[in-house]
Amino acid sequence: MTTTDQRKRQVILAAHFPGVNNTTVWSDPDSGSQIDFDSFVHLARTAERGKLDFFFLAEGLRLREQRGRIHDLDVVGRPHTLSVLAALAAVTEHLGLAGTINATFNEPYELARQLASLDHLSGGRAAWNVVTSSDAFTGENFRRGGYLDHALRYERAGEFIQTARELWDSWAPGTVVADRATGTYVTDPRAGEFEHHGPQFDIAGRSTVPRSPQGHPVILQAGDSVEGRELAASTADAIFSRHSAFDPARAFYTDVKDRLATYGRDRDELKILPAVTYALGETEEEAQANAAAVRRQQVSPQTAILLLEQLWNRDLSAYDADGPLPEVDPDVSADSIIRGRAPMYKEPLKTAKEWRELADAHGYSIRDLVIHVTGRQSFIGTPAQVAEQIDTYVQAEAADGFILVPHITPAGLDPFVDSVVPLLQERGVFRTDYEGATLRENLGLPPARPASSTARARRAVSA
Numbered sequence: 001m002t003t004t005d006q007r008k009r010q011v012i013l014a015a016h017f018p019g020v021n022n023t024t025v026w027s028d029p030d031s032g033s034q035i036d037f038d039s040f041v042h043l044a045r046t047a048e049r050g051k052l053d054f055f056f057l058a059e060g061l062r063l064r065e066q067r068g069r070i071h072d073l074d075v076v077g078r079p080h081t082l083s084v085l086a087a088l089a090a091v092t093e094h095l096g097l098a099g100t101i102n103a104t105f106n107e108p109y110e111l112a113r114q115l116a117s118l119d120h121l122s123g124g125r126a127a128w129n130v131v132t133s134s135d136a137f138t139g140e141n142f143r144r145g146g147y148l149d150h151a152l153r154y155e156r157a158g159e160f161i162q163t164a165r166e167l168w169d170s171w172a173p174g175t176v177v178a179d180r181a182t183g184t185y186v187t188d189p190r191a192g193e194f195e196h197h198g199p200q201f202d203i204a205g206r207s208t209v210p211r212s213p214q215g216h217p218v219i220l221q222a223g224d225s226v227e228g229r230e231l232a233a234s235t236a237d238a239i240f241s242r243h244s245a246f247d248p249a250r251a252f253y254t255d256v257k258d259r260l261a262t263y264g265r266d267r268d269e270l271k272i273l274p275a276v277t278y279a280l281g282e283t284e285e286e287a288q289a290n291a292a293a294v295r296r297q298q299v300s301p302q303t304a305i306l307l308l309e310q311l312w313n314r315d316l317s318a319y320d321a322d323g324p325l326p327e328v329d330p331d332v333s334a335d336s337i338i339r340g341r342a343p344m345y346k347e348p349l350k351t352a353k354e355w356r357e358l359a360d361a362h363g364y365s366i367r368d369l370v371i372h373v374t375g376r377q378s379f380i381g382t383p384a385q386v387a388e389q390i391d392t393y394v395q396a397e398a399a400d401g402f403i404l405v406p407h408i409t410p411a412g413l414d415p416f417v418d419s420v421v422p423l424l425q426e427r428g429v430f431r432t433d434y435e436g437a438t439l440r441e442n443l444g445l446p447p448a449r450p451a452s453s454t455a456r457a458r459r460a461v462s463a
């Protein structure tokens, strides 16, 4: 029995395994390993205890470098996404297992097989977050190497998903019948046969993995450009978005949902899931104090200098984080001192001027300033206030749900599951038990459309 109120829009919740960027607080005594399997198990089991929709892993294909050294806001190294998810399939029962995997450097035949295999092993819980991230520095790791420009990356990503869907469709439902008496295992002699000829992929053969429980694993998309939004609107089941403040979230939601009709899709066929952080307390004042304390932990003096260097594009290691901002301007003539991620600041001189004005007006030190201008907790309050904020976003169509990013690995989700989830359940907007057999069903998604219909819709739009 559930208490969900079908008149109200239901909230989707996922758990992001923390570990990169300065959201994660490694100095906290409660922080554990980002590599030990126990850490993954802890977060996944907590998520499943809270009836969350899925567990989510981001992907970093090369350790970033800053001034030629491994960028120490990253904790060094992490295991491969698909191996972790396959292992988690064995210790969870209902939780979706979502992995970020690059479409620029992989090949559809291999990745489609891996994802279909995960879908089999997990009984229909696999999801793929398609990213295109490409820079020559990251690309050096791969055989095809180097760089694809933005437009080409998206052409490749679109054709990659299309080809993967064709591979998944190459085994139609019900083509596998194991009849031991006659020794027949396959009723359709063409099962698994595929042929794809396109600008990015020209392949043919027979897929080895029979149709998996979801038919097609759930597909998420995480690019923010127009090309990324179009890719999501044409073919994804969900978007991992960075727009978490209410107004930008609502604008993003409307923008992307409005694109769906062009591809003959309903507004419910694509779920919008911003990444969010949270700080809780027994009173609002306590929550605000906790949020401020976490911000100071996240931006240690050393982190403040490292983050400032990313705008200034200079070695600022001689500066005191508790002192004033540098008087020298950012270096816009040199190559970026950070390698392995896109430059965050498009207009460094203008931004530096704004930061100096802000620091002067408030008497901010470097550290205070960085705390002020870099990310902050999305939801701050008592559990009841946070549950209300989440519900408000979803009812107001600013999101279909959220990907929660805790700041402590691996136990940072525990307080949320223990205190906020029950209140969302009481409000009738979150399940009290898993109802669907697969992730796709739990997310309220329709069965996957055949690859041929998605391709037709994409072709019609680009014509």
Ligand SMILES: Cc1cc2nc3c(=O)[nH]c(=O)nc-3n(C[C@H](O)[C@H](O)[C@H](O)COP(=O)(O)O)c2cc1C
Pocket: 057, 058, 059, 060, 061, 100, 102, 130, 131, 132, 133, 134, 222, 223, 224, 225, 226, 227, 228, 229, 240, 241, 242, 275
């Ligand atoms: C919310 C969000 C999460 C992302 N996560 C990853 C990731 O885990 N790994 C990765 O390689 N790229 C990641 N990306 C980068 C995208 O794949 C893409 O390369 C980048 O956003 C540039 O594409 P765009 O111009 O369409 O935004 C992420 C992007 C966004 C917006």
